[in-house]
Amino acid sequence: MIKFGTSGWRAVMGEEFTFGNVRIVVQAVANYLKQRFPGRTITVLVNYDTRFLSERFANEAAKILSHNQIHVLLADRDAPAQAQALQIIKRKAQAGINFTASFNPPEYNGLKLNIETGAPALPSETDKVEEEARRLARAPIFNPYYPRPEFVQEIDLQSDYLEFLQKKIDFASIRKSRLRIGVDLLYGTSREYLDEILEDNGIPIEEIHGYVDPYFGGITPSCSEQNLRELGRLIREKKCGLGIATDADGDRFGILDQNGRFIVQNIILALLLDYLVRVKGWRGGVARSVSTTHLIDRVARRFSLPLFKTPVGFKYMAELFLRKQIIFGGEESACIAVKSHLPEKDGIFAGLLVAEMIAATRLNLTELRQHFFRRYGKKYSGQKSVPLHSKSERALNDLVIAPPEHFGGRRVLAVERIDGIKFDFEDDDWLLLRLSGTEPLIRCYAEAESKADLEKLLRLGVKRLD
Template sequence: MTRIAFGTSGWRGILCEDFTFDNVKVVVQAIADHLKENGQAGNGVIVGSDTRFMGRRFTEEAARVLAGAGIKACLCDRDVPTPVISFEILRRQANGGINFTASHNPPEYNGIKFSPSWGGPALPETTKDIEQRANRLLGTVCWQEPTLEEAERQGLLERIDPRSAYLADLERKIDFDALQGIGTLALNPLYGTSRGYLEPPLQRRGVPYRIINDHLDPYFGGQPPEPSEAHIPDFITLVRNDPAIRLGLATDGDADRFGILDADGTYIEPNYIIALLLDYLIRVRKLSGGVARSVATSHFVDAVAKKHGVPVFETPVGFKYIGELICQDKIVIGGEESAGLTIKGHVPEKDGILACFLVAEMVAREGKTVRELLERLYGEVGRFVTRRDNLRLSPELEAAYAGKVAAVPREVAGAAVTDVITVDGVKLLLADGSWLLFRKSGTEPVVRLYGEASGEARLNDVMAAGRQFILG
């Protein structure tokens, strides 16, 4: 029997194999039991999904299970972005949110992400409790499920449209009026939930735009719904071939991640976007506070923070840790190299829609391309080049991995190791400012190797040394 296991972003599985209606009901019942035992069932739970197969059916089954447990379900009327669920939790002071999404994973996957009442991704102690409850329930049927009509009559189901409230709040956080002179924007929701969210603020101001992949397709056009360079060739071609387009803005399947193309179609790494926006928010918007980044995210962010004299909070991978710092009002911006960010005063969750429009605002107000802004910032704080590789391990290498990283080398690619960071994985800081990070996957025999240096040649040497250390 399948065992329920929550990862950094909830429980995910392959449809019809482990992600089944029976297992979904078990997980939702476990969430209901968790909420009731902790006295957090009174204000209801937001229930939504992305655009994957059977998403609507899964949300309806979840609403029935919640109603059977005496918990009100606020059921979203269509597929909904992950950050909008977070926003609606906070706006309604709900007890949490259940989101059926596998984010940027391929179309055969689906998942359940639970967000508690503070609006961010659930912390490990919460997901561990839900996981344990779910695994005890596997194979049992011990709850009653009313029909949706019965739940509605009992006041345990409310159908909601959270879009207008979220967009109204976004209008207060983005200077959309500045975009009126930017030129044409290209939009790519990747067949996902940002359809109908990216367009309205532009339509209201007459900002010209071109949009592709804005219809429902659970296959996501044959690519994972991830706005990385490898998965958006059609979007890159569109921007590259249309001289009127000033900027390309893309989101992933559940709209919590972003992808940015410059005016010439060049893909801009998320690491660089986070650093640029930190500088912009402090220098132009005059916001105050520190910055949070995951352990795998570029130290370009640190250099910008040093320039402005603000603290850096290094977190494990997983946006829940950055979300906590947003709730504590300690940071101006928090971001991860995997294209997730949020800002001061916004939801404690990744928001790709917000990220896209922040970049558009920055480009419009600064009057420069993204590359021009990058070159200017490089001139002020230095150049940073980052990379990530996946190293697949043989059974022998996997067995030896823990012992290997417990005895790290004193030198990497000719530079002394000056510090070892173990907040998540093993990160080696080198004397010349370069660094390497080894993170073992929790689900497959793969080590994720991250590296950074001041130039491509040096980064090649550092990454080669990292590969040799793990595989040699």
């Protein structure tokens, strides 16, 4: 069944994600756009990542759209999702289609829909596309062999994005600090983006995995601690002061310190918010998803900043960004929103902002964390997953309907149903259980004052689903 989740429609290639189903979904998008913009010239930007067949899927989409007399701006090579968002805004396109499964395993592919603002489509839009796809699936879809060339134009996404990024980061401070940066491009779309802008600004880098491999070196193309061990070794060997990694479509980040140690994204988000507010003097609303660290809350409380909570999915944060309600937003899955940037996740920008923070404060990441914990206290966060089946789904639904007043001997101070069910305890500790929007799993997230309390909460959460 074709279903848009947290970040687009994702499925295993050759099973659900087939050329036939792609044609159905693209035609459904075309029909939706023609209904939404009646009588207007419609332009769609089509992009893709480095996965197996992504370019073929993009070309197939261009064929379908061109035969619908929709103008197609086709990326001339695989490109980061945020570079696509910038072009949607600049060229006033009505939508963008990106063939990517982001950090999912290599056997997956996906189709992500962005709207005319450059932001990811909300459920109110993708629900209509799904409904149209179900209708179209009842009969054969027209399958053109050639595109209509008068409706297809190849464009470069790199140059405008790098020019845009040049104005957002203090590269002079990074260069002056003599910070050497280790870069892991994870075989993805950030090659000749992240590495190129650093080199163009005279910042020394050491780079790995800057080439296309649809198997991603035999790993999942996510910026996890396990996947970035090779980057850690590179940092130690080349004496780098920072490590930056991006995932397959360049919109998520991973950060390693000067010792090659992985820093969890929740900590990076909290450090960046503190830097922007305390050092750069920014003021305004702050957002976090329901699964993100409450260290964000502590910084917001310290500076009396309004706090917004969203379901998991950057599209909800992008909505607040577009309304100019927030100066900063973060998701524990390595997503960041910052005022006057883009309404799309940007792992390249996030990594560069960390480099700017190190240069501006003249502190390495170990020192930055120590200073932060002295101001706000320390929290430990983690996640486990449980396979989704009838028993575990029923257990989750029962908790949502009738949540307990005590959990593992701890009094529940508040229950949130923004996305799944979340139990808030004393000291900003919490437990969240929710359906994954990208895989057949139930996610169990928790945060606590100690590692022991964290492990206990995660065990209790998993046990409740058994």
